Amino acid sequence: MVLTACISLNVGAAESFVVKDIRVEGLQRVEPGTVFSYLPVQVGDTFTEEKGAEAIKALYSTGFFRDVQIQAQGNVLIVIIEERPTISRIEFTGMKEFDQENIRKSLKAVGVGEARFYDKALIDKAEQELKRAYIGKGLYAAEIVATVTPLERNQVAVYFNVDEGPVAKIQEISFIGNEAFSESTLKSEMQLKTGGWLSWYTKDNLYSKQKLTADLETIRSYYLNRGYLEFIIESTQVSITPDKKGVYLTISVSEGKKFTIKNISLAGDTLGKEAELIQLVTLKSGDTFSSARLTESTKAIAEILGSYGYAFASVNPQPDVRRELSEVDLTLVVDPGRRVYVRQVNISGNAKTRDVVIRREMRQFESSWFDSDKVDLSKKRLGRLGYFTETDISTEDVPGSPDQVDVNVAVKEKPTGAVTLGAGFSTTEKLILSAGINQDNAFGTGTAIGLNFAMGKINQNLTLSNYDPYFTEDGISRYTDLFYRSSKPLYYTGDPNYQIKSVGSNIKLGVPYTEVDRVFFGTGVEAYQINTTSNTPQPYLSYAQNYGIAAPGYPGTLTTYNIPFTVGWARDGRDSAMIPSTGSLEQLSAEVGTPAGNMTFYRIYGQYQKYHSISKGQILSFNSEVGYSQAYGNNPFPITKNYYVGGIGSVRGYSPGSLGPQYYNTTTYQNQPTGGQSKIVVNGEYTFPVPGSGTDKTLRLFTFVDGGNAFGENINLVLNYSYGLGISWISPLGPLKFSYGIPYKPYPTANVQRLQFQVGTAF
Incomplete structure (x- = not known):
């Protein structure tokens, strides 16, 4: 760009004059005040050629103008401006690898953006920056061409036309200088691969500079964690094939010697707690040096100092290497810093x-x-x-x-509320309608409320519930519910009059006594009504006859009342209720049907869950549940309080509630489950991220092994087992879990259901 400056003076080029007025011409978008603020001459000043040259330089250096001329007519100074065009819009065509809005923000940081002044040099620079970004993604064949289209009012539109081309695939990875570990071992530690049967999904064979940097750090950590204190990566060579579709990686390493720990000590200001702090060091004399264990030890010391108020405590390891002996002394220099509040x-x-x-x-x-x-x-x-x-x-x-x-x-x-309206179909229930409003964090108060309704040919229920975790300021929680349920178990007997109804309400208070422990107390009232006929299933008919109702061949109605008293204890040490990865959950509860009603029984239930993080995103979890029930007094154990086992949430691969005691239906000639007074359920689960998703917690795969059964009055510890795999997803509707279970040596009477899904709990 050529800058022109013309100074014409009526009285001659060498003469100066006193400026009586200044006029600016050619402005379209820039304000006149902006021009005046940069001019080194004002009305009343004496104008000279030197000041004219200075004015031209000052205005041009603003970057707003591509041509500046100064002329004089009499005592009037005329500044003639030609503005640079402004960028009206920036568009990208063919860009798929990057988010366009993020690219726009990046370009604005280097001076290229909408409403900015157009500068060809900056546009050329933006082209090169985009090219480098694509190379970092392994797209060496990417072509970026910027075109500029003039618009009205001295504006331009900038178009970046992108041809991304194919991603360069890794053809070979080789190491030079490795002796302690084989090339295959080192390759197995890397994200980048030469390709496999899942590469179409994981894209691990597509070169990326970021992934290579991460892999080099992984290899460095691999050596440092196995004693190679002086390991270095000498060079990394990335070779591109002429067609820019293939990449060859060559990594040159220097392993050095393998070192063991001779002595380890603390120095610096230990606050008089040296004996306590040295116990946190997991490395001992004679151990192979490990960077990971050293980092773990320094972190533990810093954290314990943090618990004393030293938020910025640091621990700096200082190694003293004796190469001839392949030994190293470690001195951990402790600097607690200042105590803060x-x-x-x-x-x-x-x-x-x-x-x-x-x-x-x-x-x-x-x-x-x-x-x-x-x-x-x-x-x-x-x-x-x-x-x-x-x-x-x-x-x-x-x-x-x-x-x-x-x-x-x-x-x-995350979304904590859901409004559901649905319909379903099953072979037994036929059409099932359901609706519900549930909010775990109603109005942001932390209170949970729910109203749920479901209606089918066999089961109908309506439940209204409320949970307030801070019913009192001291943290006492309160749970209340009001329910109505109606069911026709084993409806396919052909008896339309057989029915069980229940209505009731419960209240339970939870009292915290440690940070993770809580005890519960509760009571309520429940009424059960069983309408029987001569076709009523035998287990229910026998239960009614124990109360003197429903003699054989005669219809009857049994009404029972339960005034329960419940007590329980729970310890929740998990790191998360939604996606736990560490910690445990333990709970124990008991329900007693008091003599105030005519259902006298007790039920004891215990559960233990344990979560262990194997590595980032991979979790091994265990769950066990035990339930035991008995009647006391003269009345039998209420069949309506039986435990049911089977299905997702207990033993996957079997139909819900199908395991345990069964009743042979002489009408349908089928075995039908009746539940049991006791139960045992055990689950083991290994959860891991979907390949290629990194450590995304919202979508994960899992494998499992389940076992369990329900038992009658006489307990026979024979369990049903299954194994399988599934996928869990934290969806906008809540946690969803789909599983495919395979029963292991199922009994001939087992009701198998391989594909199942669940909304809600972890197991």
């Missing part, structure tokens, strides 16, 4: 959930000493609420206050 707890991300719901779970309080253990406990308590998919707690210095920090709590909310 928390000024504020700031909460963000909670568009719906009220601040008080989050704050009441916090155990790190404002105006108290910082405690990393309390911060960690707070994070776990927030995770157990089930309202958030992600919870992050960080600390931030308070400017000008070296002894204060702010604790920032950032949450990512």
Whole structure:
């Protein structure tokens, strides 16, 4: 671009004059005031050629103009401007690999954006930046061409035409200098592969600079964790085939010697707690050096110091290497830093959930000493609420206050409510209609409410429930429900008059006595009505006859009442209620039918769940449940209180409730389940991310092994087993789980149902 400046003076080029007026011509979008603010001469000043040259330079350096001329007519200074065009819009064609909005933001950071002045040099730079971005993704054949189209009012449209081309596929990965570990071993640690039968989905054979960088770090960690303290990656060569479709990777390494720990000690300011801190070091004399174990030890020391208020404690390892002996002495230099207290707890991300719901779970309080253990406990308590998919707690210095920090709590909310309206069909129930309104975090208060209705040919129920986790300020919870249920078990006997109805209400209070323990007390009232005929299934008919109702061949109505008293205990140490990865859940409860009603019995139920994180995104979990019931007094155990086993949520691969005691229906000539007074269920599950999804927690695969059974009055510890696989998804409607179960050596009378799904719980 050529800058022209013309100074014409009526009285001669060498003469100066006093400026009486300044006129600006050619402006379209730039304000006149902007021009005047950059001019080094004002009305009343003496104009000279030097000031004219200075004015041209000042205006041109703004970047707003592509041509500036200065002329003089008498004592009037005329500034003639030709503005640079502004960019009206930026469009991309053919771009699939990147999000266009993110690219627009990146270009704006380098000066190319809508409403910015057009500069060809910046457009050329943007082309090169896009090209480099595609190379980083392995798209070496990508072509980017920018075209500029003039528009009205001195504006232009910039089009980036992209031909992404094919992604370069990895043809070969080779190592140079590796002796301790084979090439195949090192390759197995890498994300990048030369291709396999799942590569069409995982895309692990497509070269990416980011993935290669991560793989190099993984290889470095692999060596450092196995004693090779001086391991280095000397070079990485990436070769591209002439057609830019193939990549050859060559990684040159220097392994060095394998080192063992000789001595390990602490130095620095240990606050007089050296004996306590040294116990946290997992590396011992004689162990092979491990970077991971060293990091684990330094982190543990920093965390324990954090629990004493030293939020910025650091532990710096200083190795003393003796190469001739292949030994290393480690000195961990402890710097506790300053002890700090928390000024504020700031909460963000909670568009719906009220601040008080989050704050009441916090155990790190404002105006108290910082405690990393309390911060960690707070994070776990927030995770157990089930309202958030992600919870992050960080600390931030308070400017000008070296002894204060702010604790920032950032949450990512998930949908906690659902309105459902549906219809289904089954071979026994025929048409099933259902509707429900459920909200686990009603109005952001942390209170759960639900109204659910279902109607089929066999079963109908209506339930209204409410759960308030903070019924009192001390954290006592309250659960109440009101229900009506009607069922015709084994309807296919052909007896339309046979029916069981129940109506009732329960209330239960939960009292916390530690951070993870809670005891429960409850009572209620339940009424059951069984209408019997001569065709009523024998187990139900026998139960009614024990009360003197329904003599053989005569219809009757049995009405029973239960005034239960319940007591229970639960310990929830999981890191999350929605997607647990560590910790355990234990609960024990008992229900007693009191003599105030005419159903006298007791039921005891226990459950234990354990979660173990094997690696990031991979979880091994275990669940066990035991239920035991008996009658007391003169009345029999109520058949309406039987346990049922089978189906997703207990033993997958079998029809819901089909395991355990059965009744042979002489009308249909089929064995029908009746449930049992006791039950045992055990589940083992291994959960892992969908290949290619990284560590995405919302969509995961799992394999499982289940076992369990229901038992009659006499317990015979014979279990039914199954195994299979499935997929779980945290959907907008709530947690969904689909499983395909395969019964292991099922009994001839077993009712097999391989494909099942569930909305809700973990197992």
